[in-house]
Amino acid sequence: MKSRQIVLASRPHGLPSSENFRFEDRETDSLNDNEVLLKTWYISVDPYMRGRMNDVKSYAASFQIDQPIAGSVVAKVIESKSNSFIEGDTVFGMLPWATYCVEKAEKLRKVDIKSVPPEYYLGILGMPGITAYFGMTEIGKPKKSETVVVSGAAGAVGIVAGQIAKILGSYVVGITGSDEKCKLLKEQFGFDEAINYKTAKSMATAIATVCPKGVDVYFDNVGGEITDAVIANLNFHSRIVICGQISLYNSTEIPMGPRVFPQILTKSILAQGFIVSNYSEHFGEAFAYLAQWISEGKLKYAHTIIHGFDKLPDAFISLFSGKNQGKMLVETK
Numbered sequence: 001m002k003s004r005q006i007v008l009a010s011r012p013h014g015l016p017s018s019e020n021f022r023f024e025d026r027e028t029d030s031l032n033d034n035e036v037l038l039k040t041w042y043i044s045v046d047p048y049m050r051g052r053m054n055d056v057k058s059y060a061a062s063f064q065i066d067q068p069i070a071g072s073v074v075a076k077v078i079e080s081k082s083n084s085f086i087e088g089d090t091v092f093g094m095l096p097w098a099t100y101c102v103e104k105a106e107k108l109r110k111v112d113i114k115s116v117p118p119e120y121y122l123g124i125l126g127m128p129g130i131t132a133y134f135g136m137t138e139i140g141k142p143k144k145s146e147t148v149v150v151s152g153a154a155g156a157v158g159i160v161a162g163q164i165a166k167i168l169g170s171y172v173v174g175i176t177g178s179d180e181k182c183k184l185l186k187e188q189f190g191f192d193e194a195i196n197y198k199t200a201k202s203m204a205t206a207i208a209t210v211c212p213k214g215v216d217v218y219f220d221n222v223g224g225e226i227t228d229a230v231i232a233n234l235n236f237h238s239r240i241v242i243c244g245q246i247s248l249y250n251s252t253e254i255p256m257g258p259r260v261f262p263q264i265l266t267k268s269i270l271a272q273g274f275i276v277s278n279y280s281e282h283f284g285e286a287f288a289y290l291a292q293w294i295s296e297g298k299l300k301y302a303h304t305i306i307h308g309f310d311k312l313p314d315a316f317i318s319l320f321s322g323k324n325q326g327k328m329l330v331e332t333k
């Protein structure tokens with residue numbers, strides 16, 4: 001079977017460009033026992049993949065030059081030599097950015113697309129939704145009527161994190177990068193307030209204005225100056241969920257910020273970083289709660305779906321300029 005794949009052509013310095021990726025046409029490997037031939041359907045582009053483009057040791061292995069980029073994919077089984085899958089099954093896996101591929105059955109999970117759409121397994125019922133669930137319930141732990149601020153609020157993780165805080169009875173403020181996204185958060189996702197960080201004159205003042213009782217939980221997806229401004233508004237015994245630092249992912253030097261530890265010290269703030277895989281033994285619990293809230297209509301989701309395999313590099317790069325509302329995906333058709 002002829003397949004088109006995308007490999008890492010070079011490592012980016014700063015913001016990635018299309019030149020860091022290369023398209024290649026190749027034949028898929030021949031199919032052996034306990035393997036399936038897959039046709040890629042939806043491909044997830046995620047900010048953490050930027051770290052994998054660097055040659056540094058981290059929790060996720062680096063992509064190798066001239067080797068395919070790989071990430072979360074939903075695919076269709078088109079031929080099977082495995083007892084676990086039949087032609088027509090839909091599966092989830094960590095798969096190469098390729099239109100077709102051969103994979104070992106043991107590395108794939110069958111997904112049910114009758115009760116929820118396939119793209120949910122890459123978003124609200126996938127890694128981003130599960131991240132939001134554990135970050136909010138295990139670290140943030142907002143109590144009823146507490147004030148929760150979420151940065152990167154209109155993205156794949158943030159949009160779920162904010163709604164979970166609402167379900168738990170909190171007052172929720174989202175920070176995001178456009179008036180349109182602020183409107184979306186308030187009108188469709190039940191956030192109490194939203195701040196456009198690109199137009200706010202002073203973020204610290206904007207946060208103080210919409211959080212008159214201060215901030216009890218800060219779910220941080222972005223880091224940098226936005227986070228500095230939230231920290232200035234944190235209450236005694238507040239919690240910071242350090243989920244992501246996207247504003248720094250393309251930095252070539254570590255920027256100097258204000259020293260925040262005095263605030264953390266004097267206000268007895270708890271700040272904890274986490275990687276979703278820390279909770280892998282409990283993913284079933286997160287999945288069950290998220291699915292229940294979706295079925296009860298308490299949790300909604302948004303996707304930005306780009307059509308065409310060839311658009312993958314652009315879709316990935318545009319995460320850093322906020323082109324997405326909710327989960328950014330590429331549909332290969």
Ligand SMILES: NC(=O)c1ccc[n+]([C@@H]2O[C@H](COP(=O)([O-])OP(=O)(O)OC[C@H]3O[C@@H](n4cnc5c(N)ncnc54)[C@H](OP(=O)(O)O)[C@@H]3O)[C@@H](O)[C@H]2O)c1
Nearest residue numbers: 047131155156157176177221244245246247274275276322
């Ligand atoms: N700890 C974990 O296990 C874990 C798991 C998943 C994700 N994460 C992290 O969580 C964060 C969100 O991930 P996601 O998948 O939900 O991505 P996402 O929010 O769907 O997409 C990225 C968003 O970040 C915002 N952004 C980009 N550059 C920014 C900057 N310089 N300053 C402020 N905002 C910026 C953009 O929205 P605006 O329009 O609002 O700027 C963009 O839409 C990322 O930092 C990611 O690495 C962590």
